[in-house]
Amino acid sequence: MANINFDAILADLKKLEFSNMYMNDFLLTWEKSVDELKATFAVADALRNLRERNISTKIFDSGLGISLFRDxxxxxxFSFASACNLLGLEVQDLDEGKSQIAHGETVKETANMISFMxxxxxxxxxxxxxxxxxxxxxxSSYVREGKKDGNLEQIPTLVNLQCDIDHPTQAMADALHLVHEFGGIENLKGKKIAMTWAYSPSYGKPLSVPQGIIGLMTRFGMDVVLAHPKGYEVMPEVEAVAAANAKASGGSFKKVNTMAEAFEDADIVYPKSWAPFAAMEKRTDLYGKGDFDGIxxxxxELLAQNANHKDWECTEELMxxxxxxxxxxxHCLPADITGESCxxxxxxxxxxxRxxxxxxxxxxxxxYIIAAMxxxxxxxxPVATLKALEAQGKDRLFNAF
Incomplete structure (x- = not known):
């Protein structure tokens, strides 16, 4: 990354309109404009460039980054912790089992109590x-209310580290990987990416990775193919987002039911298991009722259904x-590797x-994507601040020799 011209990154960043990102959250990629997505890529590259030149990127002298992982x-x-540390924040993990949430504390109260600093x-x-x-x-709503009421000195930014709809930090990291692999975001236009279901011996993998990929890669004029066996559909509303994105960007979005068709002449393949949307809805309902026998x-039932599709494997023949x-x-990792992990x-x-x-x-x-968000x-x-960090030139790692 250090070979990327830092001044060129900032020059490109200066051309973009991303002012709405200030004091805002990052929840779904399709809620952000293309300029805002490009700005995130640019800042990620700039931060990495500074770090690789041993220049500190700390913009905070103190403060917390709160992490809450329900999966x-x-x-x-570790990416979230690294991002917080990169900018100067200390990480505090919220373990719901050790908090008052277990004793009935409301979401509103928790949001305010963890957000003082x-x-x-x-x-x-x-x-x-x-x-x-x-x-x-x-x-997000409750911490903004807390700021308005004078309970909080600042509004914490909320970053979606994966939800039921999207995995924006993963999809954005994947996209930046492609930007570097193909030599620029403009070179993604016309590239075919196959987002395909693949067999897994486990059950219940979230839908958010395939949904995140089809929801984001269609923004850049790519030809996006979603492939899965019948019965493994994703959320229809996200498919609609992908179709609309493709139309706006000059790309395409289509669905097929064979891995071979998806792989044909593909520039990128992304074979990844996920649970059917209908099954995930059913599981959510069963958990809500406390029906653990039903779960x-x-x-x-789903493991047996998966076993009918063991031929959905990324093989040398398909590649x-x-x-x-x-x-x-x-792959977002960890992958289910035939003959190794399963x-x-x-x-x-x-x-x-390979x-x-x-x-x-x-x-x-x-x-770097999370830090950029x-x-x-x-x-x-951001442009002036990145320039100031470089000019300050404070060593991240001090070495007297």
Whole structure:
């Protein structure tokens, strides 16, 4: 990244209109303008450029970044912590089991109590349809109310670390990876990306990754193909967003029911398991009723349904169908790797091993994307602030020699 011209990044950033990001949250990518998405990419690149030149990017002297993960996480959890640290915030994890939430504390009260010195709140709530994104918007509303009432000195920015609808930090990191792989955002236009379902021996993977990909990549004039077996549909409203985005950008969006058709002449492939939308709705309803026997029965049913589609695996034969047999393989990780992490899974071991380094690079964009989302929400003049950080030239790592 250090070889990217820092001044050129700032010159491009200066041309964009992104003032609405200041003092605002980042919840869904399709709520942001294309300029705002480009600004996020630019700031992420600028922050990475400074860090790789050993220049401190801390804009906070103190303050907290609150993390609330209602689902397990490795990459996103550590990416959020890294992003907070990069900007000078200390991370405090909210463990609901150790809080008064377990004793009936309301969302409104929790939002205010954790926000006295918080500048950012990152939430991952992806398991239940109709719940996660709604919860995030409620928290955002309550902290703004707290500021208005004089309870809070500042409004914490809320960053969606994955919800039931979208995974914006993942999709944006994936997109920035593509920007670098293809030499610029303008070069994504006309590229074919296959977002396909793939077999997994586990049940209940969220819909937000495939939805995030089709909702974002259609913004850049890409030809986006969504492939899955019948019965594994995603949210229809997100499909509608993807179709509208494609029409506006000059790209395309279509659905197919075979992996082979999706892979044909694809520039990028993204094989990833997810649970059917209808099943996720049913699970949400069962949890709401406390019907744990029903949940166990649903899980058994879905595992059996998955087993009917073990041929949905990213193999060498399928990769050979892609553009010149050399499509970029992507995954949000961890992947179900056949013969390594499981007996039968999403991707053949030989394919995964060949793309392991690019996959790790893909994941490496996420801390900078999250930091950029925070930066743009907290800094009124990002160009001037980035210039000042460079001019200040404070060593991130002090070395006397």
């Amino acid at each position: 397990n996480s490795t990459r996103t959890r 918080a500048d950012v709140i990152g939430i991952r709530d992806d398991m239940y349809i109709g719940k996660g994104n709604t919860y995030m918007r409620n928290v 166990k029965a649903l899980e058994k 050979a169908k892609t553009k010149n047999g050399k499509a970029l393989y992507m 007996k039968e899974g999403e991707v053949a071991k030989s394919v995964f091993d 793309y392991r380094v690019p996959l790790y690079k893909e994941a490496g964009f996420k801390p 925070m930066f743009l929400a907290k800094v009124k003049d």
